Amino acid sequence: MSQLHWFLDDEKALKRFKIIRELSQQFSNRAALHDTDSSFPHENIAALRQAGYVGWTVPEMYGGLGLSLYELLAHQEELAQGDGSTALAIGWHMGLFLNLSATDALPEEVFAEVATTAVQNGWLMNSCATEPATGSPSRGGRPQTTARQVEDGFLLTGRKTFSTLSPELHWILITAGIEDSEDVGEFLITGNQVQIVETWNMMGMRATGSHDIVMENIFVPHRYLVARLKPGEKSPRNRDGGGWMLHIPACYLGIAMAARDFAVRYAAEYRPNSLAQPIAHVPHIQEKLGQMEMKLLSARTLMYDMARRWDRASKSDRPTLRPALGAVKTIAVQAAMDVVDLAMRVVGAQSLSRSYPLERFYRDVRAGLHNPPMDDVVLRMLSEAAVNEIQKARNSDSRLPLF
Numbered sequence: 001m002s003q004l005h006w007f008l009d010d011e012k013a014l015k016r017f018k019i020i021r022e023l024s025q026q027f028s029n030r031a032a033l034h035d036t037d038s039s040f041p042h043e044n045i046a047a048l049r050q051a052g053y054v055g056w057t058v059p060e061m062y063g064g065l066g067l068s069l070y071e072l073l074a075h076q077e078e079l080a081q082g083d084g085s086t087a088l089a090i091g092w093h094m095g096l097f098l099n100l101s102a103t104d105a106l107p108e109e110v111f112a113e114v115a116t117t118a119v120q121n122g123w124l125m126n127s128c129a130t131e132p133a134t135g136s137p138s139r140g141g142r143p144q145t146t147a148r149q150v151e152d153g154f155l156l157t158g159r160k161t162f163s164t165l166s167p168e169l170h171w172i173l174i175t176a177g178i179e180d181s182e183d184v185g186e187f188l189i190t191g192n193q194v195q196i197v198e199t200w201n202m203m204g205m206r207a208t209g210s211h212d213i214v215m216e217n218i219f220v221p222h223r224y225l226v227a228r229l230k231p232g233e234k235s236p237r238n239r240d241g242g243g244w245m246l247h248i249p250a251c252y253l254g255i256a257m258a259a260r261d262f263a264v265r266y267a268a269e270y271r272p273n274s275l276a277q278p279i280a281h282v283p284h285i286q287e288k289l290g291q292m293e294m295k296l297l298s299a300r301t302l303m304y305d306m307a308r309r310w311d312r313a314s315k316s317d318r319p320t321l322r323p324a325l326g327a328v329k330t331i332a333v334q335a336a337m338d339v340v341d342l343a344m345r346v347v348g349a350q351s352l353s354r355s356y357p358l359e360r361f362y363r364d365v366r367a368g369l370h371n372p373p374m375d376d377v378v379l380r381m382l383s384e385a386a387v388n389e390i391q392k393a394r395n396s397d398s399r400l401p402l403f
Contacts (some may be wrong), residue, residue, distance in 0.1 A: 007304045008074045009218035016056070020075045021048055024082030028258075031083040032209035034358050038129045038200065040167045041207050044086045049122035054090070057097040069098055069243050070307040073250040077300075080254025081261075084364040085207035087254060088371075089165045091247035092126045096173075099244040102315065105236035106112075106226050106240075110188060114171050123170035127237075128160040128213060146214065147185050149174040153221040154178075156187060159197075164210040168194050178228070185236060186227040192285035193218040204363035241318040242325045245372065246250035249332030251304055253263070253296065256336035259361040260292050263343035264340040279346075288342045295342075303328050323385040326378035333368035 020061055027044050034041050045374035048054055057072060058064025070145060097118065100106055108113070110388050117123040134141030145158025157174055163172075168193040178185050199211040228237055267289060269279035279285045306328050310321055344351035351358040369375075 001381040007300070008071065010071075010163035011109050013074070015070070017074060017078065019051055020053070020078045021063075023051060023053075024078045024207060027079065027082035027086050031085070032357065032360065034083070034085065038206040041086050042085065042168065042197075044083065045090065045124070045168050048090055052119075054093060054122050054124060055119035057094045057101070058118050059101050060116045062112060063119035064097075064115065065219040066101075067098075067147040068267075068307075069246060070304060070310045072098065072313050073246055073303060076247050077254035077257065078251040080251040081258040081313045082392075084242055084251060084255045084361075085205050085208070087251045088205060088248070088367075089208045089253055090124075093124045094246040095244035096125055096127060099237055099240055102240040102243070102318070103237050106188075106291065107223070110223065110226060114188070119172070121170075124165055124168050125171035125173070126165050126169055127173040129173075129175045130160060130162045130168075132159065132161055133210060143175045143177050143184060145174065147177040147220070147225075147398070148179045150219075153215045153219055154185070154187065154225065156189065156215045156220055157217055159212055159214050161212050162210045163196075163201070163213045164208050166191075166211045166213055167209045173226070174215070182231050184229045185225050185228070187220050188224040188226055188296070189215070189218060202358075202367070205367040214321060217306070239315070239319060239322050241310065241313075241320065242373070243321065246303060246307055246310075246325065246328060246373045248368065249299070249329045249336075250363055252333050252336040253300055253303065255361050255365050256296060259340045259343040259365075262356070262358060262361075263287060263346040265294070268346050275285055285346055288346050292339045292342050295335040295339050299328075299332045303332055323325070323378070323381040326373045326381055329368075329371070329373060330375050330378045333371075335364045336368060 002134055009078075026047065027041070030044070033039075040321060048143070050174070052077070052345065055063065056065045056067040058066070060066040076091050076094070078085050097115070100225040114123070114125055117197060131144055133144050138304065143158065145156060147156050156174065158176060160174065160340065163169075172189050172191060172194070173185045174189055176185055176187060177183075178265060194213040197214055199212045200208070200210045201205070229235060264280075267285055268278055271278045275282070280289070306321065306325055310318060310325065313321060339359070344358050344362060347356070347358060350356060
């Protein structure tokens with residue numbers, strides 16, 4: 001049973017949450033099949049479109065609901081309880097609109113176009129920057145995808161990996177090195193311009209459609225060069241401190257909650273013939289269930305607290321939240337993995353059976369280790385923030401002792 005009533009108490013938000021809960025239950029019935037086939041859940045995306053969900057984080061001025069980050073996380077958690085792959089995939093679209101709204105990173109007329117089509121047509125959007133040679137863009141590598149300037153625009157050639165939602169994307173933000181320049185451009189292209197190469201065959205999150213996309217001299221008009229960055233310059237989309245990426249820990253905590261629910265039901269109902277009552281009354285099982293509750297409560301409380309802080313912060317203050325927002329992801333993913341592991345210990349050897357969902361939860365939740373921000377980046381940010389805080393206090397009052 002969901003515990004989201006602890007975090008979501010607004011009447012309108014709860015009404016929207018009931019819509020998402022019904023969809024999540026539907027998605028749960030299909031999750032195992034898509035996992036086995038590594039197939040993309042087009043019917044889930046169609047249902048989310050039909051419900052209008054894909055426009056909920058679009059600003060109200062363009063016809064959306066202007067949903068808060070806080071409420072978005074509640075919906076994403078619930079979707080992940082039904083199907084982690086669907087939740088993670090649609091989370092990139094939902095979060096990206098929060099990000100673009102908060103940073104004004106796109107020219108106004110371009111953002112108006114993509115926002116309106118998300119609401120009216122259900123068109124989906126994602127940013128695809130990872131490449132086979134350069135790896136994650138967060139590590140600072142220059143894209144091997146190239147943009148050659150021609151009359152009225154650019155020709156883009158290259159290949160992007162981990163392109164989540166690729167089977168359903170209409171709008172795609174692409175990074176490319178601009179030829180005859182050290183600059184990197186961010187370009188907006190459309191899904192019908194790219195070739196999808198179905199490379200996605202991973203251990204977990206098998207239904208996210210995170211295939212490779214290939215561009216071969218595709219034309220992009222000047223108006224869709226949405227940012228031009230000098231070497232080392234950060235994208236304007238970084239100005240929000242990364243709040244939108246909390247959709248990632250929300251997804252993995254949702255998977256952990258599904259594992260918790262399964263384990264609790266199993267413990268409450270399973271009684272071997274050696275016992276007079278179900279195993280939920282056995283002390284070491286009770287201890288594991290209690291540990292699961294504490295881990296979920298701690299991680300979820302932190303996540304929702306930081307989401308509310310981000311929602312309330314000014315645009316100028318949001319970048320200062322980046323270390324703590326990164327910590328949410330690291331703490332939540334570790335808690336989620338711990339909870340799934342404990343759930344499997346409660347259920348025992350049967351947890352490895354493909355007839356039960358726990359083995360899928362086990363595989364899916366570990367994908368969180370490879371979503372940004374990475375643990376080493378988070379720890380470095382936290383360290384630097386702590387040192388800077390002490391140095392700032394020291395500089396403002398030289399009477400403070402060194403030790």
